[in-house]
Amino acid sequence: MITITDLHKSYPPRNARGTTVEALKGTDLTVADGEIFGVVGQSGAGKSTLLRCVNLLERPTSGSITVAGQDLTTLGEAELRVARHGIGMVFQHFNLLSSRTVAENVEFGLEITGVDRAARRARSAEVLDLVGLGDRASAYPSQLSGGQKQRVGIARALAGNPKVLLSDEATSSLDPETTDSILQLLKELNRTLGVTIMLITHEMEVVKRICTSAALIEGGRIVESGNVIDLLNTPQSKIAHALFPLGESRGEPGNTVIEIMYAGHLADEPIVGRMSREFGIDVNILGAAVEVVSDHRVGRMRLELPGSVESNAVPIARLKDSGLYVEVLEGAL
Amino acid sequence: MNVNWGVMIPILTKAVGETFQMIGIALVFTIVFGLLVGVLLVSTDEGGVNEAPFGSRRLGAIIHAVLGFIVNIGRSLPFIILMVVLIPFTRLIIGTFIGPTAAAVPLTIAAIPFFARLVEIALREVDTGLVEAARSMGAKRGTIIWKVLLAEARPSIVLALSTSVISLLNYSAIAGTIGAGGIGDIAIRYGYQRYDNSYLFTTIIILIVIVQVVQLVASAVARKLSHR
Numbered sequence A: 001m002i003t004i005t006d007l008h009k010s011y012p013p014r015n016a017r018g019t020t021v022e023a024l025k026g027t028d029l030t031v032a033d034g035e036i037f038g039v040v041g042q043s044g045a046g047k048s049t050l051l052r053c054v055n056l057l058e059r060p061t062s063g064s065i066t067v068a069g070q071d072l073t074t075l076g077e078a079e080l081r082v083a084r085h086g087i088g089m090v091f092q093h094f095n096l097l098s099s100r101t102v103a104e105n106v107e108f109g110l111e112i113t114g115v116d117r118a119a120r121r122a123r124s125a126e127v128l129d130l131v132g133l134g135d136r137a138s139a140y141p142s143q144l145s146g147g148q149k150q151r152v153g154i155a156r157a158l159a160g161n162p163k164v165l166l167s168d169e170a171t172s173s174l175d176p177e178t179t180d181s182i183l184q185l186l187k188e189l190n191r192t193l194g195v196t197i198m199l200i201t202h203e204m205e206v207v208k209r210i211c212t213s214a215a216l217i218e219g220g221r222i223v224e225s226g227n228v229i230d231l232l233n234t235p236q237s238k239i240a241h242a243l244f245p246l247g248e249s250r251g252e253p254g255n256t257v258i259e260i261m262y263a264g265h266l267a268d269e270p271i272v273g274r275m276s277r278e279f280g281i282d283v284n285i286l287g288a289a290v291e292v293v294s295d296h297r298v299g300r301m302r303l304e305l306p307g308s309v310e311s312n313a314v315p316i317a318r319l320k321d322s323g324l325y326v327e328v329l330e331g332a333l
Numbered sequence B: 001m002n003v004n005w006g007v008m009i010p011i012l013t014k015a016v017g018e019t020f021q022m023i024g025i026a027l028v029f030t031i032v033f034g035l036l037v038g039v040l041l042v043s044t045d046e047g048g049v050n051e052a053p054f055g056s057r058r059l060g061a062i063i064h065a066v067l068g069f070i071v072n073i074g075r076s077l078p079f080i081i082l083m084v085v086l087i088p089f090t091r092l093i094i095g096t097f098i099g100p101t102a103a104a105v106p107l108t109i110a111a112i113p114f115f116a117r118l119v120e121i122a123l124r125e126v127d128t129g130l131v132e133a134a135r136s137m138g139a140k141r142g143t144i145i146w147k148v149l150l151a152e153a154r155p156s157i158v159l160a161l162s163t164s165v166i167s168l169l170n171y172s173a174i175a176g177t178i179g180a181g182g183i184g185d186i187a188i189r190y191g192y193q194r195y196d197n198s199y200l201f202t203t204i205i206i207l208i209v210i211v212q213v214v215q216l217v218a219s220a221v222a223r224k225l226s227h228r
């Protein structure tokens, strides 16, 4: 649905003494149809720049952006405006027009595309119902709570039936409970409307709650990207570690440290106890976490086994046989 | 104080009518051109919706700089000097420089840059996020200017307008001293030259009442328009 290839974006220096800021340095990214794709990264990593490039609010210095099969970077201004009708956007600070009622805000995009008044009214009522604000159509944004404002923002973005929804920190100005309900709403809309969602966030919790795929951006480059469950199966994955922080404990020198990942029914099994019993070894748990990720119950554990890797070959093979994902962490770790 | 109301009331009524006439004419042109200049000042600035008219950033920068320069000239001349300088111009378009209609010319020229700067301030106060949201929906530049910038700035623009009306009232009194007629003319001719304080005080009271009413109405309208 979205394909970003070798995207570069640099901002020219603000004044004679300033330097050029290279916000994106060759970013590649693919968002599949119907995904909820999360982009995470530290402040200044280039997340917002990347997202704003997707609908060309920011024109990239080079590279291409294809949305729904159309290369946006080749479009002229008028064609680009039309293409934007198919890409909804939700903002951290809602960006609702204070001079318009809720319904009028939702209708704004339809006004732009020239939909007639009656059809606009009908459509705004429909999407407002969808986000649970059917009864607030004639309120002004200032009369709404933050969560309600964001629902209006989402309704506005959806009014034109876009294939893609972009969201830059849509929940970052909301309290945890409201964040929860907005995330639920996005997930629901993704499921019922099939709209592809690309969202930017600095909260791993958001990825954990709703994302099917995620990418990590560092210094303007995507350093990791993929299906969330696959990433969790990759012990070196920085995203997986951020989702499941296991701490920094490394174990004693000479011992073997392994990390295991388990999903589904395996999460309910007494893995450590069974291993100690079967092989008569003292397993030390260095870190562990069990959580629900994209509707899967997933656990991750870091274990310390006494002795070298070789001496633990049999128990490790046994763990692998039982369907667990096992990674032997090198001594250098 | 011996006041002959029978004589004074018709004189004052005529004067107030003249003042309203010159301010009214000036106001119409001030609104049209002040809004236009204010919008251009904001939109041709860096990051504005017209920062690159016809695809040229340079052209945007030039328009912005030239407009800013002209506006500043308009703002730096004291009104009385502006009026004298504009006498040939006023004669050219009205045929005379005497009377309220003629006075509307320098009043307009003085008020446009003043109002334009206030409009500029009002438009700059509109959150850039709103413009971004409109752009993300595929809005044209004209739509952004009308439906986002001007629509959101409406309350501030109404207040800017009242400030401009009050300035115009002030200027119109000065215009009165060189043949425009109006309330200022009465205050000077009767109050100053004939030492008739009753005229002076009455005109002061009229001016105070007009300013209060203008401000009250503007504040009420602005409050009604604002849904922040």
Ligand SMILES: Nc1ncnc2c1ncn2[C@@H]1O[C@H](COP(=O)(O)OP(=O)(O)OP(=O)(O)O)[C@@H](O)[C@H]1O
Pocket (backbone or CB within 6 Å): A011, A021, A022, A023, A041, A042, A043, A044, A045, A046, A047, A048, A049, A050, A202
């Ligand atoms: N309009 C701009 N002009 C100049 N530099 C910019 C501009 N926008 C962003 N940058 C720079 O580009 C880099 C990436 O910024 P960006 O806003 O994309 O980061 P971010 O990952 O969204 O950060 P945050 O989490 O703080 O929002 C930063 O170094 C920033 O200073």
Ligand SMILES: [Mg+2]
Pocket (backbone or CB within 6 Å): A047, A048, A049
């Ligand atoms: Mg950002």
